[in-house]
Amino acid sequence: MELSVLAALNAARQARKGSLLATYLATGRSEVLIEGDAWPETLREAAEKALRTGKSGTVDIEGASVFLNVHLPPPRIVAIGAVHITQALARLAPVVGYDLTIIDPRTAFATPDRFEGVDLVADWPEDVLPQRPLDAYTALAAVTHDPKIDDFALAEGLRRGCFYVGALGSRKTHAKRLERLAALGLSETQLSGIRAPIGLDIGASSPEEIALAVMAEIVQAFRRRALSGDPA
Structure with a gap:
């Protein structure tokens, strides 16, 4: 995991914000989605569902398989x-x-x-x-x-x-x-x-x-x- 990705996830955790690590399985490219930031429109629906349920999993985004790893603060x-x-x-x-x-x-x-x-x-x-x-x-x-x-x-x-x-x-x-x-x-x-x-x-x-x-x-x-x- 890149240091910048780890830093973003840690910052979200310390601020008690929900976050997602979205990894495109075909290419390995990853991006961090922080609750409260602007999200790519293509990921919005899947990201909202993942944050509400707290469940990680693979979703199909415009024909690409993306693994959403959910990180939620303990409620x-x-x-x-x-x-x-x-x-x-x-x-x-x-x-x-x-x-x-x-x-x-x-x-x-x-x-x-x-x-x-x-x-x-x-x-x-x-x-x-x-x-x-x-x-x-x-x-x-x-x-x-x-x-x-x-x-x-x-x-x-x-x-x-x-x-x-x-x-x-x-x-x-x-x-x-x-x-x-x-x-x-x-x-x-x-x-x-x-x-x-x-x-x-x-x-x-x-x-x-x-x-x-x-x-x-x-x-x-x-x-x-x-x-x-x-x-x-």
Whole structure:
């Protein structure tokens, strides 16, 4: 592999951007496609599919066999709230292949014995997230029901382009939330990206069922996400 190709792939990995190494099998010529850059029109459809599925493979491009080697950052979930829902989510996320971080300043809830083996941060989101920034491969789930804890994280998730932003609460609660976030400068377009009430509608009632609904909605959002290389 050429050093320039390796450098481009490493740079994409460090920036937590998706990338593809497209190799034309007949000639051995390779090119790197970085999510967010301009892509050759001939490769766009196949590249988008590969990035969304995360699956490498050979495709036919205008009669030429091209192997697309996919490199994706590990998708992750940042959950705001050390609650019963996130206890269940902590068991589900690794099974589906997601890293999980839980942030909650309430030290009575954010205890290691309740979240053994979980990346748990007992601090305010506004203090944590500037040091551990969100990105397009992060799902943000706010489940404390406390605006003082949830609102900053939700605003940050929208501004940073998280592929999923969800919040717990009724429609009435969400309407008030939208008013507060609008006052923080979020646009109507940005606010429309919040999934609320959080999770797919499966009739969930227990914390475990809500966690399952949230996990399913996150997977759905990831597989159907817009790519930063998509045309505007």
